Each structure stands twice: as C-alpha cells, then as structure tokens.
Amino acid sequence: METNPDSYYIGTIILSILIGLVIVLVLIFIRKIITSILDGVEMTYTFFTNRPAFVHFYLFRKTLTRSQTKILTEQFTFYRRLDAKNQSYFRHRVTTFMQSKVFVGKAGFEITDEVKVLVSATAMMLTFGFRDFSIKAVKNIVIYPTKYFSEVNKVYHKGEFNANLNTLVLSWDSFLDGYRIEDDKLNLGIHEFAHAIHFNCIYQEDINSVIFIDTFNELRALLAKDEILKNKLVSSEYLRHYAFTNDFELLAVILETFIETPQAFRNQFPLIYFKVRQMLNFNFPRY
Ligand SMILES: [Zn+2]
Known part of the structure; x- marks a missing residue:
C-alpha cells in the first residue's frame, strides 16, 4: 500500500502540535502543583509567625542615579538607618515604583527628581516589609504646590487618596512639612499612602x-x-x-x-x- 506523502506530512504536524499541547498542559499542571505546595508551606509558616516566608527576591536590581541616591541619603532618615544590603533593596524598590507611576504637577508645579524620590520613598518605607510593594491602587500621583480647592468636596485639601481614580493627591509644602519635624506624628505623605495601602490590601490576596x-x-x-x-x-x-x-x-x-x-x-x-x-x-x- 502506498502512503500519500502529503497526508503523512500533515499527520506529523498534527501529532507534533498535540505533543506540544500535552507538554504545555503538563508544565502548567506541575507549576500549579508546585505553587500550591509553596503557598501551603508559606501559609503554615505565616500561621505560626504572622510574617511572610520571605520579602526580597529580585533577579535584577534597579538602582537610582547618583543624584537621586544623594536625595535619599540626605533627606530620608529611614533609608540612612538601613544596612547596605537593605539600602540596595530600597533603591531598587524606589526606582521601580517611580517608573511605574504617572506623576502630574498641577497649578504650575514642576515634578523634579526630589519630588519623585521623596514621594516614592514614603510609599516604599511603608511597604518595605511587604513582598508585593507595587500598591496597584495608585496609578497617578498628582502634586499641587500648596493646598488646593477640591471640586468634589468644595473645600481646601492638603491631600487625598481617590480610589475611583487610582490617584493620590498631595500638596508639596504640606508633604515637606511632614518630614520637617520628624516626631510630631503628623506626616501627610504617610497619611495618604496609608489610605492607599489600606484600600489596596482590602482588594489584594497576597x-x-x-x-x-x-x-x-x-x-x-x-x-x-x-x-x-x-x-x-x-x-x-x-x-x-x-x-x-x-x-x-x-x-x-x-x-x-x-x-x-x-x-x-x-x-x-x-x-x-x-x-x-x-x-x-x-x-x-x-x-
Ligand atoms: Zn485621612
């Protein structure tokens, strides 16, 4: 009996696709099993310790420019107190966060490196014990030079977190005031990011x-x-x-x-x- 070379060729292709599909499915299945085992192990660990099993794991670490690092070193006490390894993790996180959010200056305010670094550092300080530090609930960070009139509430505001717009709003003079006296328990940046992180945690399952x-x-x-x-x-x-x-x-x-x-x-x-x-x-x- 003679085989048609064309149908043999098509058969081989179909067979290869099927084998490929099976391999992909098996890999997905194995990955799922491994992830659930690891999740289970971590849940057990967390049950006893109330902590995640690990916080920092990065294949590549990003870092800030020299002048951006200088801003952190000179103006951010929390960063200064960290050891070298944690400082490097912190710079990676500040860089990643800064690059992933849209900063918008309003009422003539200019977004500088100082603004981006200090605002991001505030967010990254609060989430430095978290593995997922992205705060997905915040996509835009809007900065006014000073307090601004909110059309929503018809009052002047120093800052707010708007969950519907995924936007965090800050007035720059009040933000700096928060850090000017470091122990008066008033810090606008921490306050507004606390709202954002709270909201974020309600909707995330990490x-x-x-x-x-x-x-x-x-x-x-x-x-x-x-x-x-x-x-x-x-x-x-x-x-x-x-x-x-x-x-x-x-x-x-x-x-x-x-x-x-x-x-x-x-x-x-x-x-x-x-x-x-x-x-x-x-x-x-x-x-
Ligand atoms: Zn509040």
Whole structure:
C-alpha cells in the first residue's frame, strides 16, 4: 500500500502540535502543583509567625542615579538607618515604583527628581516589609504646590487618596512639612499612602495584604473589647483626635504615629504597637 506523502506530512504536524499541547498542559499542571505546595508551606509558616516566608527576591536590581541616591541619603532618615544590603533593596524598590507611576504637577508645579524620590520613598518605607510593594491602587500621583480647592468636596485639601481614580493627591509644602519635624506624628505623605495601602490590601490576596487586614481587624476587635485600653488611648491624646473619625482615619493616624514615634508608642501602648508592627512586617532599625 502506498502512503500519500502529503497526508503523512500533515499527520506529523498534527501529532507534533498535540505533543506540544500535552507538554504545555503538563508544565502548567506541575507549576500549579508546585505553587500550591509553596503557598501551603508559606501559609503554615505565616500561621505560626504572622510574617511572610520571605520579602526580597529580585533577579535584577534597579538602582537610582547618583543624584537621586544623594536625595535619599540626605533627606530620608529611614533609608540612612538601613544596612547596605537593605539600602540596595530600597533603591531598587524606589526606582521601580517611580517608573511605574504617572506623576502630574498641577497649578504650575514642576515634578523634579526630589519630588519623585521623596514621594516614592514614603510609599516604599511603608511597604518595605511587604513582598508585593507595587500598591496597584495608585496609578497617578498628582502634586499641587500648596493646598488646593477640591471640586468634589468644595473645600481646601492638603491631600487625598481617590480610589475611583487610582490617584493620590498631595500638596508639596504640606508633604515637606511632614518630614520637617520628624516626631510630631503628623506626616501627610504617610497619611495618604496609608489610605492607599489600606484600600489596596482590602482588594489584594497576597500574603502581606492578608496579614495587614487580619491584624488590623484584630486591633479593631481589641479596641472594641478592651474599654480601658480604648479610653486610655482617647484620653491620652497620644493619637490625635481625628483618628477616631472612622476606621480608615484610625489606621492612617496610627501609621503616622507609629512611623514617627516608635519608642513612645511601644512604651505607652505596647499591645497596639506590636499589632501595627505585625501589619507592616516592620522589623527595621528603631522599630
Ligand atoms: Zn485621612
């Protein structure tokens, strides 16, 4: 019997495609199994430690220009206190974050390297204990020179996070004011990024978001249950009164207070302090 060379050729192609498909499916299946095993291992680890199994893993590390690094070194205390390895991770994260967001200057404000580096460094400080530091809820960062009139609320604002527009808005003079006095528990950049990170964690399912939200819920439950602690917190005025507006402001003011005065926080309200440290996985010099 004679075989038709054309049909033999087509048969070979179909067979190759089928084998290829099977290999791809098997690889996807193996990858899924490995990922679920690793997830399971990490969940077990997190169950006992309340921390992710690891935070930093980069195939390639980006870095800032020399002048951008100078801005960090001279103007960002948190960065200065890190060891060389963590400083390198931090520069990678600031670079990545800076490149992935759209910065827009309003009312004649010019976006300079200083603006981009300091705003990104604020975000990267808060998420430095997170593996996923991208804060996807923020796509645009809008900066005004000074406080601006919000058409939405018909009042002047120093900053806001608009979840619907994926936009974080800051007034530059107030942002700098936040860092001018580093222990007055007022920091606009930290406050607004706290809102963005909170919102982001509600909608994401990565390990840090889960720890962040679960631990914040524990903190809320603690304050609801322990009236003595809650009263002490309110009457001490250690947290400014605005914190008690709602849960979102509570979280933002707590993070401002935690970052700026960790020692006082730890001494006065250790239970709350350690919850916040766990939420952020914040195990860095002075914390
Ligand atoms: Zn707020």
